[in-house]
Structure formats: C-alpha cells, structure tokens
Amino acid sequence: MTKKKTATPHTKQTKPSSRHKAGRGHCLKLLRQLSAYIDGELASDICKEIRSHLGACPNCEVFILSLQQTVILCRHRPVPPLKSADRVALRRAILKKANAK
Amino acid sequence: MATALKNRSQPLPAQGLDEFGTLYRDHVDLVYRYAHRLCGETEAAKDLVQETFLNAYRGLKNFRGDARISTWLYTIASRTCMKMRRKRKGEPEHELSLDEFVPTSEGEFRLQIPTEGLSPEEALENKELRRALDQAINKLPKKYRMVLILCDMEEVSAKEVGTIMSLNERAVKSRLHRARLFVRRELSARGILDENDHKSRSLRS
Numbered sequence: 001m002t003k004k005k006t007a008t009p010h011t012k013q014t015k016p017s018s019r020h021k022a023g024r025g026h027c028l029k030l031l032r033q034l035s036a037y038i039d040g041e042l043a044s045d046i047c048k049e050i051r052s053h054l055g056a057c058p059n060c061e062v063f064i065l066s067l068q069q070t071v072i073l074c075r076h077r078p079v080p081p082l083k084s085a086d087r088v089a090l091r092r093a094i095l096k097k098a099n100a101k
Numbered sequence: 102m103a104t105a106l107k108n109r110s111q112p113l114p115a116q117g118l119d120e121f122g123t124l125y126r127d128h129v130d131l132v133y134r135y136a137h138r139l140c141g142e143t144e145a146a147k148d149l150v151q152e153t154f155l156n157a158y159r160g161l162k163n164f165r166g167d168a169r170i171s172t173w174l175y176t177i178a179s180r181t182c183m184k185m186r187r188k189r190k191g192e193p194e195h196e197l198s199l200d201e202f203v204p205t206s207e208g209e210f211r212l213q214i215p216t217e218g219l220s221p222e223e224a225l226e227n228k229e230l231r232r233a234l235d236q237a238i239n240k241l242p243k244k245y246r247m248v249l250i251l252c253d254m255e256e257v258s259a260k261e262v263g264t265i266m267s268l269n270e271r272a273v274k275s276r277l278h279r280a281r282l283f284v285r286r287e288l289s290a291r292g293i294l295d296e297n298d299h300k301s302r303s304l305r306s
Contacts, residue, residue, distance in 0.1 A: 032199060035278035062210040069216050070285040073234055074253040076221035080143070082133040082150075090151055091125055095118075097151075098158045 026053045027060055038068050121158055128174055129154070135175060138250045139182050141239045149185065153178040168264065175257065176265045179247055194242050202282040209289045230288075237287035241280055248273055249280035 030050060036042050037050055054061045082090075129150065136149035156177050164173060204210050214233070216224040225231055238246060244266075251257045251265065252273070259273045266273070 028203065031203065031282075032278075035274065035281055059204070059210050063204065066210065066212045066289065067281060067285050069212055070281060070288060071253055072221050073216070073224065073230070073288075074238070074249065074281075074284065075256065076225055077138075077231070077234060077254060078225075079134045079137045082130060086147060087129055090129070090147060090154070094125070094151055094154045094158060095121075097155055 027057060030054075030060055030064075034064060034067055038064070038071065121161055124157065124161065124170070125154060128170065131171060132174055132178055135178055135250065135255060136182070138238075138254055139178075139243075139247065141235060149178060149182055152181045152185065156181055169261075172257075172261050172264055175251065175255070175261075179265055182247075183243070194244065197242065197245060197279040197283055199279065199282070202279075202286055204286075204289070209286065212285075212288045214288070233288055234284070237284040240287065241283055245276050245280040245283065248276040249284065252277050253281070 030037075030053060033042060033046070033050065037047065042050070054064065132153050133146060133150050136153070137143065137146040140146045140149055153174065157174060160177070164170075168176075214224075214227060214230045216230075225234075238249065241249065247266065248262060251262045252259060257265070259270050259277070262268070262273045263270045268276075
C-alpha cells in the first residue's frame with residue numbers, strides 16, 4: 001500500500017553491536033514491531049516469539065521497558081489549563097474577527 | 102436547508118451564534134490543550150485556538166455531523182497549525198528512519214532519569230524529566246509530532262487520527278512508532294547527555 005522507503009531490510013545493517021548476543025536480526029525485527037507489541041496489536045504467536053527473545057536479550061528488555069515508560073510519560077504530561085479571562089477574551093476576539101469580514 | 106446555503110458567507114444568524122457559543126464553551130479546553138501541546142507555549146497556543154475557532158465558525162453551517170465534533174475540531178486545528186507554522190518559518194520536514202533508533206552504546210537502552218517504581222505523575226514532578234520530554238516532543242518533525250500528540254497524549258484512536266490527517270491507519274501507526282522511538286532516544290543517555298554537554302560547554306564559555 002504505502003511506500004516503505006525508510007524501512008531498511010536487516011541485511012543492509014552494518015557493524016552489529018556486540019551486546020546484541022541473541023542475534024541482531026531478532027533485535028531489529030523486534031524494533032520494528034515494538035509499538036504494535038506494547039499496544040497489544042500482535043498475534044499471540046508473534047508475542048510469544050518476542051517474549052522468548054526478550055528473555056534471552058537483556059538489552060532488548062531494557063529497551064522495550066524504556067519505550068513503554070516513554071509512552072506512559074506522554075500520556076500523563078499535563079497541560080496548564082486555559083485561564084477564564086483568556087477564555088472570555090478569545091471568544092470575543094474570534095467573534096469580532098468573524099463579523100468584521 | 103436552502104436558506105442555510107444562501108447565508109453561507111454571511112455572519113451566523115442568531116441561532117448559529119448560539120450554536121457557536123455552545124461549540125466554543127464545550128470544546129475550547131480540548132482545542133487549547135491540543136494547541137498547547139502542538140505549540141509548546143501559551144501565546145502561540147492561544148493564537149492557534151483563535152484561528153481554529155474562526156475557521157470552525159466559518160465552517161459551522163457546512164458541518165453535517167458526519168464526524169464527531171472533536172474529530173472535526175482536531176482536523177481544523179491541525180490544518181491551521183500546519184498553515185501557521187509554514188508561514189512563520191520554513192522548518193524542513195524530514196523523514197525519520199528506523200535505523201537511526203538502533204542503540205549503539207550501553208547508555209542508550211534505558212531512560213536517563215529512571216521512572217521505575219514511580220507513578221507517572223510522581224515521575225513527572227521531576228522538572229528535568231518534564232523539560233526533556235517537552236523538548237523531545239518539540240524536536241519531532243511536525244507530521245510525527247501531530248501523530249504522537251493525537252495518539253499518545255490526546256488518546257485519539259489511530260483510525261480517527263487517520264481521518265484527521267488524511268492518512269491510512271497503517272501510515273498513522275508507522276509515524277507513531279517512529280515518533281515514540283525518537284522521544285525515547287531523546288530521553289535516554291544519548292539525548293540527555295548531549296543536552297548536558299551542550300549546557301556545560303556554554304556555562305564554561
């Protein structure tokens with residue numbers, strides 16, 4: 001459907017990190033699927049495969065945890081509320097501008 | 102119906118004004134919150150709220166209720182933001198590639214400021230973490246920032262975000278994934294150390 005220009009196939013990766021002992025191919029495959037995994041959108045057999053990789057690759061486990069934490073932080077980042085005076089002033093300005101034309 | 106069409110370019114009649122009043126009253130907080138997240142500061146957010154409701158006012162007569170009002174307003178706000186930003190500065194829009202998110206050193210796997218054992222609210226009491234998170238989101242190219250804000254902060258479904266941004270669901274998810282990886286990386290040692298390094302260099306000079 002849509003172009004997947006930016007997704008590079010595993011074979012194109014250079015210099016494998018020595019820390020990825022459980023097989024770099026798995027780590028990269030995991031990286032592509034992480035959001036779908038943490039959002040619970042993957043089929044159970046793929047989840048099982050991922051979990052067994054996580055058990056064997058501590059770095060991926062730490063990585064996935066940090067991604068989950070990132071999403072949780074985004075979800076909870078509050079925004080200061082709009083002040084009542086601004087709410088009134090904005091409404092007035094919008095109507096003035098709308099009726100001026 | 103025919104009279105409504107005739108009045109299209111005129112100010113709203115009294116009934117329309119009431120409708121607008123209700124729309125504004127019920128949704129200004131939502132639009133402001135979204136605008137603040139997109140702009141990262143109060144004044145620009147207020148400008149965006151004003152332009153969004155001005156466009157909504159003009160389009161209100163033609164809104165047929167096919168979409169939820171919130172989806173309609175998010176769409177107007179997103180388009181208005183794109184236009185306003187384009188006018189202000191021609192920031193280059195670049196694509197994020199998955200390759201750039203593969204960690205290359207030990208410190209890049211975990212978040213620099215640990216949040217384990219804390220509730221998200223407690224974690225976000227840490228000013229440095231809040232600042233790093235805001236900076237990371239603001240650094241995202243805007244088409245990724247919008248998707249992240251809508252999906253992960255406004256908690257709009259990927260399908261609805263697709264409607265808002267005229268994208269298919271798959272494209273929304275792909276952008277969301279890259280945006281999350283980007284923010285994660287910025288919060289890891291790499292992002293924060295780069296920042297501290299930059300700060301300490303400027304303090305020394």
